[in-house]
Amino acid sequence: MRTIVSRLINSRSSVSRLSAITASGNGRYLSTDSNKVDEPLKVEEAETVNVPPPPSEKLLVLGGNGFVGSHICREALDRGLTVASLSRSGRSSLRDSWATNVIWHQGNLLSSDSWKEALDGVTAVISCVGGFGSNSYMYKINGTANINAIRAASEKGVKRFVYISAADSGVANYLLQGYYEGKRAAETELLTRYPYGGVILRPGFIYGTRTVGGMKLPLGVIGSPMEMVLQHAKPLSQLPLVGPLFTPPVNVTVVAKVAVRAATDPVFPPGIVDVHGILRYSQKSR
Structure with a gap:
């Protein structure tokens, strides 16, 4: 029961x-x-919080209206960067649509008071500044101007600095003494100021379509075949005196791609990158 x-x-x-x-x-x-x-x-509805997007990296291209500089500006814009350019002439004469998205500054790197505000908010600098003339003039443009830029960027706290230098050219080093001495002086300053964030690219002949006085010169007709042949002749480039004659040309778009990567990739190794290294890094980034 x-x-x-x-x-x-x-x-x-x-x-x-x-x-x-x-x-x-x-x-x-x-x-x-x-x-x-x-x-x-x-259940109460969660409050909506507006989170701002991460700040964009801002790149300053010194000489951004030149042959190499304009390609670097375009490559950086394609990667979503905020891009500014500084040159003596200011705005580029190019009428391409991308040029309207660049912040153009006018200033002279030999005059410290005319351009330093262009460094405001900049996280990386790429310098394409260089020129030919008398030995004293070449040293100023290739050396002193770039040294001034490197020092100012370092003092401003810019994280990375990429310098478009030039490969040794054997006999031409003596004929263009001011040019190469200026380049090497700028390199020394960069390695001193930026031991962990400084990259030096040393291309040889840079080819591509240049615009001169409204005319377009297709230098790739010569440069492209030479590159295909000489990029496999690296041992010959080590020969004394004549070795530099075997340095392969490089396309301007390749230089631009590697320069922007070097300026924005924190793991890109600092130091000097020769033309063979430039070609190698361009293939890795594809």
Whole structure:
């Protein structure tokens, strides 16, 4: 008899639990006490928080309206960077649509008061500044101007600096003494100021379509075949005196691609990158 009563009590308890579970389907839930049903759970809508996107990297291209510099500006824009350019002439004469997205600054690197505001908010600099003329002029443009830029960027706290230098040219080093001495002086300054964030690219002949006086010169007609032949002749480029004659040309778009990568990739190794290294890094980034 006691067993029957016990079973009845247990069955009534089960019915009570079932009723509570059924009630929970109408917006109520079962508490730890099986005989108690709490009030409906109120869920408040989460507050929407506007989180600003991460700040874009800002790249300053020195000489951005030149042959190499303009390609670097375009490559950087394609990668979503904020791009500014500094040159003596200011805005580029190029009428390409991308040029309207560049912040153009006019200034002279030999005059410290005319351009330093262009470094505001800049996270990396790429310098394409260089020129030919008398030895004293070449040293100023290739050396002093770039040294001034490197020092100013370092003092401003710019993280990375990429310098487009030039490969040794054997006999031409003596004929263009001011040019190469200026380049090497700028390299020394960069390696001193930026031991961990400075990259020096040393291309040889840079080919591509140059615009001169409204005329387009397709230098790739000569440069492209030479590159295909000479990029496999690296041992010959090590020969004394004549070795530089076997340095392969490089496409301007390749230089631009590697320069922007060197300026924005924190794991890109600092130091000097020769033309063979430029070609190698361009293939890795494809």
